[in-house]
Amino acid sequence: MKGWRVILLLVLLALGGFAFWYARTPGAAPSQAEQASETPPVAYDYEAHNVVLHQMDATGRLAFQVEAKEVTQLPDSGRITARGVTMYHDPPGTEIGSRNRWTLTANNGELPAEGGIVTLSGNVRAHGIPINGNVEMTVTTEHLLYDPDMQELSSDDVVHLAWAGNTYSGKGMRANIRTSDVELKSDVHGTYNPR
């Protein structure tokens, strides 16, 4: 009898060990408590398609206009993300829709809730005529920050710049639309093509 008790105890211990191992194995069905804790929060406040969005500045003037294929607003920060973005910006002191209007396009964009720096990524292209200038300037890159208040474009990535039949590329850029100053920081290549 004593031998049977020992065998039964060993079997019970083996079953307990197997049950413990099974419960901890990935892929096992989660408990209800775990299910509750993993339920994602609401991903966004709203989502809209084929949107035209107008952002006003503190004076009530149109800071920029965004057209996007899809727009979502995140609940935590109020930040707006957009896909298939075309952005229009009329620098202060210029007429809305004038020749000095800047057009920026990108696959993706992030707009802060209350103005500030706009982040564009994926096939970013910005083009326009600087104030007091006559020649269009085009910037292409993969990531671009745009500060409408400071009238500044900046990027840490490789940037290509075309202007007056000349092309430049370099890593890291800062460009001021108002002053028409452009700085390409390193590994700069420029080509002046024959006319």
Added chain:
Amino acid sequence: MALTIPADRRHRLLLALVVPAVLLDLFPVYAARAPTSAINIEGQNQRLNVNAGTTTWDDFKLRQAPDTVINSSKAEGTGLATGGNNGRWNLTGKVHIEYQTTILDADTAVVVFADGQIQSIEVHGKPASFSRPGKSEGARNQGTAEMIAYDGGARRLRFTGHTWYSFGPFEGTADKPMVYNLDTSEFFSENTDDSRVHMTVSPDKRVPTPRTPDRKTAE
């Protein structure tokens, strides 16, 4: 069967052959002007003002095929608003210019482009130096001066300030402007009062007398 050309066609043929030849002879500049190639620049910390057409570079390296190289520590370009084919470049620090077969090294320089071609170069140094292959193989024509200016139209170099020059076995110095003709490889004084060029032959530069062939081994 002999080929015969009617008289009126002969005149046309003659005109077709002669007129272009005369035009090319009258306007050799246009005949000789090669199509310009793109100007390529590499460097660091480029600053550009697109409205003013001005730019500054560090570690400036300009290349234009087939034979133009311009390097300097810093460069400042102006007059670029209508395109980089025209423009004026002020270069400072370790200026090195290779243009066609001419090499210039200097402390500062001004290079002017017109229609994509170098119109003029002016280099300054203590001293600035010039070098290019001489007429005979292996020989180089060289010179140093406080200022050396290249005139693209006249294809001449003008040396001002204290000048030292050397070509073949000859060398000399001058304190009056000297001119070097790039097409004929001739040095001459620009002054009208004393147009003679004073030269000395350095012993170590003297051309050795050709040896008399050994008749025993001569074929």
